[in-house]
Amino acid sequence: MSSQLPILLFLVPFVTAVAMPILCAKRRSWCQPLTTGAVSVMVVLSIINLRVVLSEGPIEYAFGGWGAPLGIAWLDDPLAAVMALAMTAVALLSLIYGRVVVPSNLDRSVPYYTLILLFTAALIGIVFAADLFNVFVFLEVAALTGYALVGAGGGKALVYAFRYLLLGSFGATLYLLGVSYLYAAVGTLNMVDLAARLPELMTSTAVVTGLVFVFLGLSIKMALIPLHGWLPGAYANAPQSVAPLLASTITKVSLVVWVRIEFSIIAPGVEVSHIPVLVLLEDIGALVAVIGGALALVQTNIKRMFAYGGIGHIGLILIGVSLGNSTALTGGLFYLINDAVMQATLFMVAGAVLHYHGAHSLDDLKGVSSRSPWLTGALVVVAVSMVGLPPTGGFFGKWNIVLGALEAQHYLAVFAVLVSTLLTLGYFLRLFSCWFHQPATIESEQLEVAVPLRVSLGLASVAMIVLGFMSDSIVRVLFDSLTSGGS
Amino acid sequence: MTKMSPMDELIQALIQRPNFGVFVILFLWGIYIMAVHPNYVKKLIGLYIVQTSVVFFLVAFSAKDGATVPVISAEMASLEPLVSANPLPHALTVTAIVVQVATLGVSLALVSAIYRKYGSLDEDEVLKRVG
Numbered sequence: 197m198s199s200q201l202p203i204l205l206f207l208v209p210f211v212t213a214v215a216m217p218i219l220c221a222k223r224r225s226w227c228q229p230l231t232t233g234a235v236s237v238m239v240v241l242s243i244i245n246l247r248v249v250l251s252e253g254p255i256e257y258a259f260g261g262w263g264a265p266l267g268i269a270w271l272d273d274p275l276a277a278v279m280a281l282a283m284t285a286v287a288l289l290s291l292i293y294g295r296v297v298v299p300s301n302l303d304r305s306v307p308y309y310t311l312i313l314l315f316t317a318a319l320i321g322i323v324f325a326a327d328l329f330n331v332f333v334f335l336e337v338a339a340l341t342g343y344a345l346v347g348a349g350g351g352k353a354l355v356y357a358f359r360y361l362l363l364g365s366f367g368a369t370l371y372l373l374g375v376s377y378l379y380a381a382v383g384t385l386n387m388v389d390l391a392a393r394l395p396e397l398m399t400s401t402a403v404v405t406g407l408v409f410v411f412l413g414l415s416i417k418m419a420l421i422p423l424h425g426w427l428p429g430a431y432a433n434a435p436q437s438v439a440p441l442l443a444s445t446i447t448k449v450s451l452v453v454w455v456r457i458e459f460s461i462i463a464p465g466v467e468v469s470h471i472p473v474l475v476l477l478e479d480i481g482a483l484v485a486v487i488g489g490a491l492a493l494v495q496t497n498i499k500r501m502f503a504y505g506g507i508g509h510i511g512l513i514l515i516g517v518s519l520g521n522s523t524a525l526t527g528g529l530f531y532l533i534n535d536a537v538m539q540a541t542l543f544m545v546a547g548a549v550l551h552y553h554g555a556h557s558l559d560d561l562k563g564v565s566s567r568s569p570w571l572t573g574a575l576v577v578v579a580v581s582m583v584g585l586p587p588t589g590g591f592f593g594k595w596n597i598v599l600g601a602l603e604a605q606h607y608l609a610v611f612a613v614l615v616s617t618l619l620t621l622g623y624f625l626r627l628f629s630c631w632f633h634q635p636a637t638i639e640s641e642q643l644e645v646a647v648p649l650r651v652s653l654g655l656a657s658v659a660m661i662v663l664g665f666m667s668d669s670i671v672r673v674l675f676d677s678l679t680s681g682g683s
Numbered sequence: 684m685t686k687m688s689p690m691d692e693l694i695q696a697l698i699q700r701p702n703f704g705v706f707v708i709l710f711l712w713g714i715y716i717m718a719v720h721p722n723y724v725k726k727l728i729g730l731y732i733v734q735t736s737v738v739f740f741l742v743a744f745s746a747k748d749g750a751t752v753p754v755i756s757a758e759m760a761s762l763e764p765l766v767s768a769n770p771l772p773h774a775l776t777v778t779a780i781v782v783q784v785a786t787l788g789v790s791l792a793l794v795s796a797i798y799r800k801y802g803s804l805d806e807d808e809v810l811k812r813v814g
Contacts, residue, residue, distance in 0.1 A: 329775055336782045340789050347793050352813050354800060358793045362717065365730055365786050372779060373710075373737045379772070380744050 201245040202257045202272045205280060206320045208237050213313035217306050224304035228295065231309040235288045235316060242281040249277040250673065257324070269386065271326035274677035275529070278670070279323045279452055282533045285659070286444040286540045287316045293544045293652035294437030297551045299349075302435060308348055312441070315341040322449045327385040328375045328410075331453050332368065335417065339364045342446055346434040356429035363426045367416025374409030377402050391460035404468050410457065417450035420514070421484045424507050432499040436547035439499070444540035447510055448532055455517045455529065459678065475606075477518035482612030484511025489619030493626070496557045498549065501623055502542040505582065508616055509535050515609050516597040524600020526674040531593025533670070534581065534663055538590065541578040541656040545571055548649055561630040574653040575631070579624045581660045584617055589663030596671065702743035709736035721806040723794045727787070734783045738776050745772035 212234040220226045249255060254273040263269070291312070302308045314337065321334035343364065347357035379385055381402040382393050397403045412423075419427040427447070431439050458477070466473050488508025495501040513535065516528020548571055549555045553564055565572045581588035584595075594613060601609035663670070687695070697704045709732055716729030745768075753767035794804065801809045 329778070333778060333782065336786070340785055343789055343793065347796065350796075351800060354793055354797045355809055355813055358723065358790070358797060361786070361790050361793060362726060362730060365790075366714075366717070366733065368782075369730075369734050369737050373740065376737065376741050376744070376772075376775070379775075385771075 199255055199257070201241060201248060202255060202270050202320075202324050203259075205238060205241050205245060205284075206317055206324070208241065209234050209313040209317040209320070213310045213317065216310045216313065220306050220309075224306070227304060227306055227309040231313055232288070232291050234313060235284060235291055238284040238316065238320075239281070239288050242277070242284050245272065246274075246277040246281050249274055254677075256326075268330060269326045270324040270330075271387075272324055274673050275452075275456075276323050278533065278673065279449070280320055282536050283319045283323065283445055283449065284316065286536050287312075287319070287441060289537075289540055289652050289656055289659075290437070290441035290444070290544070292648050292655075293440060293547075295648040296646045297547050297649075298437040299435055301350075302348055302437070308345075311341045311344050311348075312438075315345065315441070315445075319445055319449055322453060326387055328378065328387065328390070328457075329385050332372055332375060335371070335450070335453070336368050338446060338449070339368060339417070342442055345438045345442065346430045348438065349433055349435040351433075353430075353433040353435070356426070356433045360426040360430040363416055363423075367413045367423075369413070370409050370416070371413025374406045374411075374413060377406030377409060381406065387456060387460060394461045395466075398466055398468065407457075407461070411454065414450050414454045418447045418454070418510055419507050420480070420510060421487050421507060424488075427507060428500045428503040431503045431543070432497060436551060439547060440540040440543040443503070443506060443543045444536040447506070448536050451510060451513060451517075451532060452529075455525075458517065459525065474518045474520045478515050478606065478609055481511045481514030481516075481518060482609055484508065485515060485612050485616040486511075486619070489616045489623070493619055493623045495623075496559070498555065498558065498561070498627070499543070499546045501558075501627070502539070502546055505542070505620065505623065506535070506539045508619070509538075509582075512594070512597065512613060512616055515612060516593075516600065519597075519600045519604045519606060519609060521600050521603050522675055522678060523603055524597050525678060526671045527593055527596025527600055529674050530667060530671050531590070531597065534589040534593050534660065537656060537659050537663065538578055538581055541574055541653070541660070542582075544649075544652060544656065545575050545578070548653075558627065558630045561627070562633045565632045566634065570650050570653055572631070574657050575627075577657040577660055579628070581664075583621050583624060587664040588660050589667060590660070592664060592667035592671070702746075703740070706736050706740045706743060709733075709739065723797065723804045723806060723809075726806075727790050727794065730790075731783065731787065734779075734786070738779050738783075741772050741776050741779070745769055 212230060216227065216230065220230065249272055254271060257270040257272060259268045259270075261267075318334045318338035318341065322331055322338060325331045325334055343357050343361045346360060347354050375385065378390065381397060381400055382390060384390060384393065394403060416423045431443050434442060462473050485508050488504055488511055492501050492504035492508060495504060509531075513528045513532050516524045516531060519525070549561065549564060552568065553560065555561050555564065577588065581590035584590045584593075586592075594617065598610055598613055601607070601613070713729045713732030713736060716732065717726050720726055720729065747768050750766055750768040753762055753770050755762055797809060798804055801812045803809050803812070
């Protein structure tokens with residue numbers, strides 16, 4: 197039974213999504229509870245899955261009983277299990293939160309909840325898929341549902357959804373081209389096989405070109421500067437109930453895919469025509485971290501500020517996973533999980549502020565603090581975590597990245613992490629100076645903050661602190677899974 | 684044999700494998716259309732050409748002259764790799780085409796929604812109306 201866990205995790209949202217139009221056509225009010233129920237089941241299943249994987253080792257799931265080289269295989273290792281739990285958990289948080297701010301035309305809409313379920317199912321697929329082409333298919337399922345969810349906002353969101361679609365599909369096409377180059381050169385798509393055969397082929401032009409195309413395609417998906425053009429507009433205009441879900445998942449899983457490829461194929465010190473690949477990636481990460489932070493500092497729109505902050509943090513994670521030692525790698529992956537929770541919280545706060553106070557830009561925020569204590573509390577916790585102060589998870593992630601950079605003696609990376617931290621501090625100070633600004637006439641009456649919002653904000657804040665306290669064990673799990681040879 | 688310059692090598696490779704030349708032309712042409720035309724539908728056509736060129740590339744490198752269906756019958760001990768086609772790239776091609784069709788469906792839905800809302804398909808015009 198336990199060996200069927202990965203496919204169960206996928207089938208629960210998928211079957212619910214397919215059944216939704218039949219079950220809920222006459223009873224529109226069932227959509228929301230049904231979706232929340234399915235995602236809750238997923239969270240429970242991924243907790244069980246994580247326990248099973250940790251105690252019994254990785255599960256290799258072969259579809260239809262056909263093994264890896266011929267059939268389609270999924271790999272359920274500790275990294276995948278941890279990521280699955282993180283993704284389902286943020287999806288559940290965003291759904292609980294979504295009950296409060298969902299626009300009235302989507303509240304009882306069958307297609308909307310079907311799309312959310314398909315999106316979560318695709319995330320599970322990306323996390324578990326063990327071959328490059330499977331990843332492509334699930335990336336596209338996630339992306340297509342993502343475009344539709346952004347477009348569900350109507351109006352301006354349609355234009356930004358279309359821009360996202362053009363860039364996203366182009367990125368997926370580049371990824372497919374890279375995969376076909378790799379297949380032509382190596383003759384396999386399975387990641388384990390590729391990892392065994394590719395390192396000796398790193399001198400081949402086809403392999404290097406293929407890897408470059410794969411990286412370019414994925415960097416559009418993870419919004420790596422300068423390929424981030426679609427992200428701020430799409431997230432700022434997406435329906436408020438969708439923005440936390442998208443912001444916390446899609447860029448992160450694309451990065452996880454790249455980490456799997458990079459970790460199993462590119463050994464430290466590999467050079468292509470005298471350019472050390474990992475150092476190059478790390479420098480890209482450093483640039484992205486600094487530029488993303490700087491762009492966030494100059495924004496006046498709250499959601500755009502958070503979007504650029506998230507883009508900068510992708511750079512931080514890329515530094516961590518490219519330093520070539522396990523301290524930084526586990527630090528980067530741990531930070532990635534934290535970043536998923538932080539982005540979800542940031543967009544929940546931004547959406548709630550817009551919903552209750554009608555605040556789009558920083559200037560509209562004056563006097564919010566006295567009226568919304570729950571929002572203020574969550575914002576303070578997430579700010580502490582984003583800047584990277586103990587005891588939140590953000591601190592331990594950054595700490596491990598910096599330790600790894602010192603170990604590898606890459607002082608540029610240390611410098612970039614520090615500058616990005618200062619920039620993060622900068623834009624949160626800007627935000628707080630407006631947030632805690634007391635207007636002349638103090639309206640003391642508190643705005644009624646709905647219970648689901650309190651629950652989701654509270655859970656997210658607790659999660660960020662718990663991640664900090666549990667950082668040791670999570671880092672050890674990731675460390676063991678990476679050093680034991682399982683990719 | 685005298686050593687050829689890189690340019691000559693490239694030209695020779697293109698003459699020997701015209702398929703790949705066609706792929707490169709289609710790919711770049713699609714990108715050009717996507718980047719230059721302000722009309723949303725034309726941008727979509729550009730995207731579709733780029734996607735199709737990649738599918739064409741997959742088919743082109745997996746084509747085998749005079750190959751047959753890769754099915755093992757009862758009399759055969761094993762499959763002869765030289766005379767049977769590799770089924771995998773074709774399976775990938777079909778899947779990639781399905782993904783393209785889905786993308787096209789979603790994108791046309793978005794375009795028609797934009798047209799209903801803003802009454803134009805021209806990007807500059809729509810951006811002006813969005814404000």
